[in-house]
Amino acid sequence: MANFTIDAVKKMTYDAIVIGSGISGGWAAKELSEKGLKTLVLERGRNVEHIKDYPTANMHPWEFEHRGQVPLELRKQNPLIGQKRGLFSEATMHFVVKDAEHPYVQDKPFDWTRGYQVGGKSLLWARQTQRWSDLDFEGPARDGFAVDWPIRYKDMAPWYSHVEKFAGISGNKDGLPQLPDGEFLPATELNCVETYFQGQLAKHYKDRQLIQGRCAHITKPEPIHFEQGRAKCMHRTLCSRGCPLGGYFSSNASTLPWAAKTGNMTLQPHAVVHSIIYDEKKGKASGVRVIDANTKQMSEYYARIIFVNASALNTNLILLNSTSSRFPQGLGNDNGLLGKHIAWHNYRARITAQYDGYQDTTTDGRTPNHSYFPRFRNVHKQETDFLRGYAAGFSAGRGTNQNREGIGVSLKESLLNPTLGPWNVSSWMMGETIPKETNFVSLDASQKDPYGIPLLHISVDWEENDDKMVKDYQEQFTEMFTKAGFTNIKTSDSKHAPGADIHEMGGVRMGTDPRTSLLDKWNALHACKNVFVTDGACMTSTSTQNPSLTYMALTARAADYAVSELKKKNL
Amino acid sequence: MKRRIALQHMATVVGGLVTLPAWANGWSSQSLTTNSYLSAKQDALLASVVETIIPETDIPGARSLNVHTFVQKMVNDCYEEEVQQNMIKGLQVTxxxxxxxxxxxxxSCSADQRMEVLTQMENSADQPVADFFKLTKDLTIQGYMSSxxxxxxxxxxxxxxxxYYGCVPVVTK
Known part of the structure; x- marks a missing residue:
């Protein structure tokens, strides 16, 4: 009997456990298994195998029964995901979590956007990949908020390069201090009006530039991409259905198959992590408790190191739920700050306009990318009445004039012969929000989800700094659009609830001081050194860049450190 | 606050059930297919209405592209009961x-006569009648143009x- 137990434990024992298979979990899986660690990857959702499980990827518009619209009954059953602009459609809804599947408590309105499947939200992301600079890493220390980041750009630069080369990032070397250049494949093209606006900015401003966004699309495959079985992006722009070509980076197309090829990875879907097991005697984590999503049975798995990549808020949930006599408030939570200082990006404001020039030109084909407006507010010193600043997306394109007047033959004629409309231009802000202790998540004392795990309370909201930033964005872009000769300028502030912005961060922030932070400079818990958090939860501040590239680089860096510490027998 | 209460309520309900996150169930469009809710007669009349909106020329019209089937499916699956009933009522008025x-x-009317009837409905002071026309026209255009x-x-x-080429000359037909 004793032997049987030992065997059973052995069977459940790995070198490393990775919780989550999205952007950062996929990278943890790849790096750890590539370095020879037997790695168990736990994913709470179903498996999504590259190509095979993209049911809508090759469907034409007319093949969708309701041309994409989600039937009323499903919309009524899912009022929350019903608000996910663009994702709740017949083409993609199978990659978005249904409301009933994982309830949570909104102490304040929060449109939590989640992807529970192998690959997580890496199937759905916007694929923008901009590096951070020291202007971001030094932000909290310079401006006196949050805590100082324990790392700087020089710590990250080689890891940015490492992940960029593998993922395949297209872009130009723009030489901007606030947006360091990387390992780029050829950039996608700007169009006439984007180039025109770029020129207008150069003419009117010294501190403002428009560049082509750096994005995770393979514009010219290198051998490393062919090795992954991925091919050149063919501009289908149907990305969020899953790309059968692997034209953009996702865990499914890239890191997970790569990890599988090493023979060291075990991928286990339908595995909902309940908590991390803390071994009081050894003073470190020994494994995780997992609930089988189908049978609801709990089992335990053991490993020497654990990477928590469950997506920012779920990583907080797991750690808060990992209680022991050493850590009654949640794993690593000696200072009571776990779950606090949640921040995200502010996507509330938009601006649209028209341009009457370039009437004799247009675009041909489709672009998976857009142009990018790096932060220009408070970059080198504080200049405004709000902290930090915003980046912005920008895109231009010609619409069609479709005359829908009347009925009969004349209507048919106009529908079948649309004329080219004016150039439409639009921009959307991506603002930095300031992490505050009063924006937090916590566990419900009694209510549980279908897996018996406490419900997560989410209590976050906008603040005055965000409102000021929205106003400044609208004013500054109205001015720039006016100077460029754009007309019919309209600004808006959606005032939507946080969560729809998706980029939630923090709660398990990095820092140098264990009294004010949870993670050290290697993303390990100060108080439990063999547990690493490298998803959005680790972020000390948010900056303005789309965060995924930074999660990838942090993960690869932490995995490298973890393995070298294991070799030195320090973990 | 309302949403919070709704969610808490839902959580309580769900907590007691064994719900499996079975992806394949409930999400595929096939499983949502419903039978037509209009009678054969009403369906034929709807076909005639969509054909009046986008008629056959040397290019197929809405009826031969089965746009009336699309219109009925959309109204049946994506709209509230009252909109479905108003479609039946609108067909009666037609x-x-x-x-x-x-x-x-x-x-049996000529194309001009049918257009006259629909135009009168478009401009009707009776809101449900005008609504019927507008929805039918919008869905007809959507179904036709995405065929x-x-x-x-x-x-x-x-x-x-x-x-993707960002700047090419406009080619005139």
């Missing part, structure tokens, strides 16, 4: 108007462009 004005069924025939033969639809 038929009554044709008989009153031209002493014959809508289906395989129109997209591939007239709209240069391609799933895989393979390129």
């Amino acid at each position: 038929e009554e108007l044709a008989r009153k004005k031209y002493s014959q069924p809508f289906n 395989e025939y129109v997209l591939t033969k007239h709209m240069k639809y391609t799933m895989v462009p393979g390129h």
